Amino acid sequence: MTAMLSASGIIKNFPGVQALRDVSIEVRPNEVVGLIGENGAGKSTLMRVLAGSYRPDGGSLTLDGEQLRMRSPRDAARHGIGMVFQEQSLVLNLTVAENIYLGEEDRFTRFGIVNWRAMNAAARRQLAKIGIDIDVTARTSELTFAARQMVELAKALTLEEVVERQLLILLDEPTSVLNAADIEVLFARVRSLKSRASFVFVSHRLDEVLATSDRVYTMKDGAVVAEHRAADVTAPELHEIMVGRGLQAEYYREARQQAPRGTVMVEAKGLGANGAYHGVDLKIRAGEIVGIAGVVGSGREEVTRTIGGFLQHDAGEMKIAGDAVRFASPEPAVRRGIGYVPRERRLEGLVMFLSIAENISLADLSSVMRHGAIDYGKERRLAADWIKRLRIKAPGPDAACRKLSGGNQQKVVLARWMTAGSRILVLDHPTRGLDVGAKEEVYELVRDLSAQGVAILLISDTLEETIGLSHQVLVMRDGEITARFDASPGNKPNQVELLRAMV
Amino acid sequence: MTIHTEPLKSVSDIERTTLMTFLPGRIATMFGGRRWRSLAPLAVLVVLCLLIAIANPNFIELRNLVRLANSAAVPLTLAMGLTFIILMGSIDLSVEGTLSVSAMVVVLLAANDSNGNDYGWWAVLAAIVAGTAMGFVSGLVQTMLRIPSFMATLGMWFIGLGLSVYMLGGSAIRLNDASIRELALARFLGLPLAVWVATGAFLLAAVIQYHTKLGRHILAIGGDEDVAKLSGVNVVRVRVTAFALAGFFFGIAGVLAAAQLGQSHAVIGDGRLFAAVTAVVVGGTALTGGEGGVVNTLIGVLIVTVLANGMILLGISPYIQQTVQGLMIIAAVALSLDRVRLRIVK
Ligand SMILES: Nc1ncnc2c1ncn2[C@@H]1O[C@H](COP(=O)(O)OP(=O)(O)OP(=O)(O)O)[C@@H](O)[C@H]1O
Ligand SMILES: [Mg+2]
Numbered sequence: 012m013t014a015m016l017s018a019s020g021i022i023k024n025f026p027g028v029q030a031l032r033d034v035s036i037e038v039r040p041n042e043v044v045g046l047i048g049e050n051g052a053g054k055s056t057l058m059r060v061l062a063g064s065y066r067p068d069g070g071s072l073t074l075d076g077e078q079l080r081m082r083s084p085r086d087a088a089r090h091g092i093g094m095v096f097q098e099q100s101l102v103l104n105l106t107v108a109e110n111i112y113l114g115e116e117d118r119f120t121r122f123g124i125v126n127w128r129a130m131n132a133a134a135r136r137q138l139a140k141i142g143i144d145i146d147v148t149a150r151t152s153e154l155t156f157a158a159r160q161m162v163e164l165a166k167a168l169t170l171e172e173v174v175e176r177q178l179l180i181l182l183d184e185p186t187s188v189l190n191a192a193d194i195e196v197l198f199a200r201v202r203s204l205k206s207r208a209s210f211v212f213v214s215h216r217l218d219e220v221l222a223t224s225d226r227v228y229t230m231k232d233g234a235v236v237a238e239h240r241a242a243d244v245t246a247p248e249l250h251e252i253m254v255g256r257g258l259q260a261e262y263y264r265e266a267r268q269q270a271p272r273g274t275v276m277v278e279a280k281g282l283g284a285n286g287a288y289h290g291v292d293l294k295i296r297a298g299e300i301v302g303i304a305g306v307v308g309s310g311r312e313e314v315t316r317t318i319g320g321f322l323q324h325d326a327g328e329m330k331i332a333g334d335a336v337r338f339a340s341p342e343p344a345v346r347r348g349i350g351y352v353p354r355e356r357r358l359e360g361l362v363m364f365l366s367i368a369e370n371i372s373l374a375d376l377s378s379v380m381r382h383g384a385i386d387y388g389k390e391r392r393l394a395a396d397w398i399k400r401l402r403i404k405a406p407g408p409d410a411a412c413r414k415l416s417g418g419n420q421q422k423v424v425l426a427r428w429m430t431a432g433s434r435i436l437v438l439d440h441p442t443r444g445l446d447v448g449a450k451e452e453v454y455e456l457v458r459d460l461s462a463q464g465v466a467i468l469l470i471s472d473t474l475e476e477t478i479g480l481s482h483q484v485l486v487m488r489d490g491e492i493t494a495r496f497d498a499s500p501g502n503k504p505n506q507v508e509l510l511r512a513m514v
Numbered sequence: 515m516t517i518h519t520e521p522l523k524s525v526s527d528i529e530r531t532t533l534m535t536f537l538p539g540r541i542a543t544m545f546g547g548r549r550w551r552s553l554a555p556l557a558v559l560v561v562l563c564l565l566i567a568i569a570n571p572n573f574i575e576l577r578n579l580v581r582l583a584n585s586a587a588v589p590l591t592l593a594m595g596l597t598f599i600i601l602m603g604s605i606d607l608s609v610e611g612t613l614s615v616s617a618m619v620v621v622l623l624a625a626n627d628s629n630g631n632d633y634g635w636w637a638v639l640a641a642i643v644a645g646t647a648m649g650f651v652s653g654l655v656q657t658m659l660r661i662p663s664f665m666a667t668l669g670m671w672f673i674g675l676g677l678s679v680y681m682l683g684g685s686a687i688r689l690n691d692a693s694i695r696e697l698a699l700a701r702f703l704g705l706p707l708a709v710w711v712a713t714g715a716f717l718l719a720a721v722i723q724y725h726t727k728l729g730r731h732i733l734a735i736g737g738d739e740d741v742a743k744l745s746g747v748n749v750v751r752v753r754v755t756a757f758a759l760a761g762f763f764f765g766i767a768g769v770l771a772a773a774q775l776g777q778s779h780a781v782i783g784d785g786r787l788f789a790a791v792t793a794v795v796v797g798g799t800a801l802t803g804g805e806g807g808v809v810n811t812l813i814g815v816l817i818v819t820v821l822a823n824g825m826i827l828l829g830i831s832p833y834i835q836q837t838v839q840g841l842m843i844i845a846a847v848a849l850s851l852d853r854v855r856l857r858i859v860k
Contacts, residue, residue, distance in 0.1 A: 088746065100744055101741060102738045105737060113734055114745040117727070120727060123727075125730065
């Protein structure tokens, strides 16, 4: 089959980093192409080149056999190329319809006046086409993450109203903020839209990639190292190509799981907060990992936020190491030795203009102080150690965080909290956006911490991870705990049991 | 279907839909009560009027209401321009400088007691062009030299002020053109023409904000500039246009101020910046950008003007009046902003 879009010999340099070196890929009509690779491999950079937001330093693009030169995302749009970005890219204070047609208002404008009614109607039609039921006059900030993702997809698809040729839609980690059910919905849409558009999508979930795409490219260090038909390859094989070593049978390091024997570090009795959850009883011992499973809105996020000090409880009691507490802010929680690894890492976790070293030491400066002054050598050594351990792809400890790839930024935040010497750690989706190799490192680290007696509360994107890591799994639904499972090695509950209690 | 929206708890949906059919989307959203806070300024205005009317019934006399409208004319026109800038998340401090330049231009080009010019309404046009040009320059300085609007417009304020004081030779110059003075003196349906001009400015601003691409792009930039850029919004052009538009409104305000005073002098702009910012903020437009609009500002201007008028009626000392205005601006920000959601306070 002939290619619709082909990129050959693409090179992209950033100061000090060659993000893409001689990358060639092609996308055929009505095809879904998967793009995988470790954090920092250059996936987002390649997507941005294809979407016209970066200009390559070398190489060429052709579309339907014709040379393609793009200077902006607008140019790309004119050629039928649309992108959904890794970081969500909707303006939250605008309505859904306004977002879908942002930058395209001219189509609804006569004599300088925009016809909102026509725009809303068009947006409604567009959403109906992909089978989504969202109020187009709602403010985008009121939508769930999943709904926003659908709006972004709809926005990219509106190109078909103005472009004659088949569309190419680029999806950069569209699923990393979605839960399992919403991912299913998204991919069902992608499959049903295949007759009208081709897709390239980036994801760290190899199963998902294989199930959805026709072909898969694997990137490593700014180059494509493998190309497979999805039917011809398995997830473990891809894993090996990406990481350079086989998938360990013991992915979650269950053999290292030891029965907790320490004192109770976190105890909640009849805990409740403002309608978000109620009657929550839980106990976490030193060295114990407690996972909470539940769908969005089950209240599990709020429970973790209460322990982290971001949400005050208004019923029941919470004891930290035996003392009754009620946190009005995260600061007293930190003082009691609670570390919180936030989910919105880009927003809550990093000071983008500071270096990796400065970000890692931020929560616990005392660890790098000597005689009352910051010991820069020590700070950089600490950071260098983490860069090696978590395989953070960066020029060095002094690199500014804003220049790192999305997944590498997350690793920096993780490193900070794991270094802060917390006795209690709340892990809010700790592996979101991380590549498979880095995930293993995080699991290893979680086991280390547990062995050192740190009490850990975990909520995660996948049930598998929750079950694999935890000593005990709680299931929440509608703000209540509906089931408790012991999850000692050899006695792990299965996903079906959990799901039954979740929905 | 797992995809759903989570409308915030509030006014019943029926109420919302009936409102929706009468008002353009965004204004309906505002009054539809999705955020009860957006109704607070209107409530404050009503309560304020009631209290003052009870304390001194003269307040609701026709003569006083006309006076009130007249004194709202200049602040309203200024605040219209400023609203667009604040909606973008920027600030325009050049209000007083631009206003004084425009007032200086109109007085010096129309019949006056200092030189022999007598260009009539061409002088008005020139004054508005001068205001627009100053805004345009602010916009260019901000976007091309990449200087924060705070600094760029602070500079323009003093450039404008210096220029007009120099041109006026440090003294007050009288405006003798009778037809321009009519703006303040002549009445239509019982209200001075200046009030009608300000009303026109409001309508124009409302159309721009709620019905044009420019208005929407200003809002988008205030909401998230990076995303707006990615969506193909020409951010530089929108910013420069918005500053020029603000200058346009300041220019009109300058003409009105000169007409009302019948002269122009060095301190014609004094206190106008504070009044305009207060009005915008009291109306509920967020200083962080992206929230609010010219309808909010209309209410804000009325609150500020009614309060000032009321305090005069009640015989409160001018110094106390100033203090009250200062308190009001802080209280307004405290009430209108969802500060819990504001992650950082700078
Ligand atoms: N604006 C930038 N300035 C400097 N370096 C950059 C910039 N953007 C990306 N890089 C570097 O280019 C490389 C590739 O980054 P890219 O974002 O494409 O990775 P990725 O494959 O998308 O990773 P992830 O899975 O973490 O999202 C990284 O080493 C990153 O540090
Ligand atoms: Mg990326």
